[in-house]
Amino acid sequence: MSAQSKQALADGGRAVRLDSFGGPEVLDVREVPAPQAGPGQVRVRVTAAGLNPMDWIMTADADTAARFGLTLPAGFGTDYAGVVDQVGDGVTGFAPGDRVFGGALSRAVADFVVVDAAGTTAADEAHHTPDGVDDRTAATLTIAGRTASAALAEIGLGPDDTVLIGGAGGGVGVFAVQLARIAGARVIGTGSAASAAHLRDLGSEPVVYGDGLADRVRALAPGGVTAALDLHGVETVRVARELGVPDRRIRTIAAQVDGVAAANGANAAPGALEEIAGLVAAGRLRVPVAAGFPVEQIRRAAELQAGRHVRGKVVIDLQGPADL
Structure with missing residues (x-):
């Protein structure tokens, strides 16, 4: 120029x-x-x-x-x-x-x-x-990274957790899945049948959303699910409750559900965004x-x-x- x-x-x-x-x-x-x-x-x-x-x-x-x-x-x-x-x-x-x-x-x-x-x-x-x-x-x-970081911090994931993430392939989901894996958790991610390869590539075990979701999750995780994020609507909240996940370990990011808190990226921990950028630079987050x-x-x-x-x-x- x-x-x-x-x-x-x-x-x-x-x-x-x-x-x-x-x-x-x-x-x-x-x-x-x-x-x-x-x-x-x-x-x-x-x-x-x-x-x-x-x-x-x-x-x-x-x-x-x-x-x-x-x-x-x-x-x-x-x-x-x-x-x-x-x-x-x-x-x-x-x-x-x-x-x-x-x-x-x-x-x-x-x-x-x-x-x-x-x-x-x-x-x-x-x-x-x-x-x-x-x-x-x-x-x-900025927005998706902070939102995923805040939600995961609030449910406190660790190596002993199996987390169900609804809408795992979307803009916030790509961060949530990878950050959960970095924290050591097992991740089951919901999506369409066509998104299965994408979800696996992120590090999650794919499961198709819709009728029968709870049964499909039970088959994947007979030992149970310990936490959940609903990044799209309320289906994942409903299924998580059906699987025995306590409300305190469930978060939404947009939908309002009585008893379940909604995560807000503005409440992400100081330095969360710099940490995410550092993970990208190090090749640990894509x-x-x-x-x-x-x-x-x-x-x-x-x-x-x-x-x-x-x-x-x-x-x-x-x-x-x-x-x-």
């Missing part, structure tokens, strides 16, 4: 915007002025943004958006990775050229994001990207990217992600390595 083109990009850039709440059809790519880093902030030139279910859930209607503090016009996407290109007054620990990843609540799918350098609020933060972790992978870590799209195809990407049948993560590519 020429110096003139880089200056033009620094003055403005693309961002996904929506003027009304709704589905993928309300998403548009627009040219907008580039945000400027204020005191305590850094500006990041985004190279990749990872999509999560919460992105379309919280922008689907006005009432849900309000619970997240979103107003119109709004942006889209939270997970990002890129390169610091502007540092505000008082910032230490970051310099232009540093590779970073993190969260920028409902504004990550853009050429530039401005975030709090101190990272005191989840989804308004930057973390150094370790060597050995590419930007596409780094852009998938994040499958199911599909990548240029930002101009944001509607197609959001439709695929919202279908909830993606095996892994969906990533939006904003700039390639040659542009850095």
